Amino acid sequence: MASPVMFAAAYRMLGRPKLLTRSSFHFRADSCSQHVEPAIAMLLASQAGRFDEILVDGKEFQSADFKFPAKWSSFEFIYKLGGGEVGVYKNFQQLLIECKAIVRGNVLSELYLIDEDVCSQGDENPDPRLDNLKSLCDLITCLADLAHYHDEKLRGEEYRLIFVEEDGVKGAKTIALQPNIDLELLQHNVSSLLLGTLLESNFEVNPHIVKERSIFRASLVEFSAEISDGRERFKFLVMNWKEFLRLYNNNLDTYLSGFSFHKAKQEVGTAELSIADQLSKLISDISGKILSIPISLVVLVAIGKSDNGFESAILVLGVTLTSFIMAETIGAQKLQYNRICHSRMLLFSAHEKKIEIYPDDLKAYLRSAVRGLVRNEKMLGRSLVALRCLVWIPAISAAAVHGFIYRAELHEGWRYIAMRAGDLLNALACC
Incomplete structure (x- = not known):
């Protein structure tokens, strides 16, 4: 050799x-x-x-x-x-x-x-032109991997790389690059590190590589579509390599931002649905408690029809215990309500900090979701406070009815208790 x-x-x-x-x-x-x-x-x-x-x-x-x-x-x-x-x-x-x-x-x-x-x-x-030549050959190799197909039909010494812009609004656009290195291009050293990450062999490493390859092709078509000759197009690409990389990175950032915003919108929607579901469950529990208030008021009729004060007092005690248990249950629900409010703030705080960089539609969606949930929270908070007060109405009403019906007996009872208390105080004073 x-x-x-x-x-x-x-x-x-x-x-x-x-x-x-x-x-x-x-x-x-x-x-x-x-x-x-x-x-x-x-x-x-x-x-x-x-x-x-x-x-x-x-x-x-x-x-x-x-x-x-x-x-x-x-x-x-x-x-x-x-x-x-x-x-x-x-x-x-x-x-x-x-x-x-x-x-x-x-x-x-x-x-x-x-x-x-x-x-x-x-x-x-070493002559820098040799390094430049190697970098240009690496570029051609990477472009060949990214091209949709290779065209070698014209002459054996010609080599054309065909790129097609995918998902074009005005139909597919196709361009051909015909690699051809001359003395002028040997003055340029291009880095193919970026292209190396887009090679087909990296499919298992980068799950987004298919879309990134597509963005690269579309950027290449956009960058050099105005040049008709394949050789001149390749030369233009090499001599303006930094500008092309800037265009590609901008297009990639646009895609990634759109992907991130879409993901953020999904996260906001999921968080809104989760918080709304928790509030709905809490409202359902409250609805059951509200129905117990009018039922407890039926005891007032029973108190009015009781045969003696003892039976009436037992009924009043029962209603009072029921009201106490209901009030404590609502207090526990109030704690659950506070946890739901805190969860809502945690879920939305990260998005609210980045709201200025979000697109207008995502901003409006986020603000609408937060406003709606805050309104629901305030209404539910007021309902819990009011309900905790209302559950005591049956107990207070029962005590009032009992006191009105048996006011004479109660009066005599208090007089008896006062007399006995006086006698006890006198006995203690004499001792």
Whole structure:
């Protein structure tokens, strides 16, 4: 296998002789030199070409059986390169013209460019154009993965990447990119890190990659649709790569914001439904308590028809206990009501803090939901306070009726109690 790096080392040891043609050079040494023999050995080992003619002291040798004599005074040869497939080119221009694999994103790992003296490996100060070339090839590879399909029908050396804008309002738009790298594009280094995250191989890593790939294609169509030629479109994309990335990121942010707002709207709706459901359950429980108030008032009739004061007092005691139990039950519901109000504030507080960045429809929806729930809470709070007062009406009414009917007995009872209390006080005073 040919080694351009080994050829570069040998060629430099020979003093970089000028090319006779685009693919051959002539070397002559008029005195024995120590670096010539190892350079020739490296040329043979590099397999980058062949010796067309070898003369030692005027005598011609065949390259296949050539061996340096022990002594020589003049040595010259013509070396012919094997072509672009060995990775040795005259210059960048020849590389870009003859290396057809570049338009498909493939570049040889070992390269040597004779005129510029640029080697892809081993140089202390590598030519930045080589890095730029690799970045452009990476870009082509990523674009090929993102393209809907590849068109190679025109000529074998042409390579077209077809992109279709999906979900277009005015119908599908199709553009073709025809990768073609020239000397001007070699001045640009494009980063394909973003595109690397959108490759088909990342489907399991990013669940949103399908939509992100679609946004990238739509952004590409939007960015370069006005340019008709595929090669010019590719060149325009490379030379304005940062502007394109800005457009793509804006489109992606718009999508993600819309997704987030949709999710926020769903969260608000779910929270509203949950709080409303809890308030509804509490109202249903209260409704049952309200019905017990008129039922308890029936005891007033029984008190009026009781045969004696003892029976009437038992009925009053029963109604009082019922009112007490109902009041405590409503008090417990008031605590539950407070928890529901607190939950509503927790669920909506995060959205209320971000309300200024929400779109208008989500703002209106959020404010409407909060206002409606607050109104329900206030009405239910007032109902609980009123109901807790109302449950005591049967007990108070029963006590009032009992006191009115048996006022004489009660009066005598209080007089008796007062007398007994006086006697007890007098007895204590005498002691």
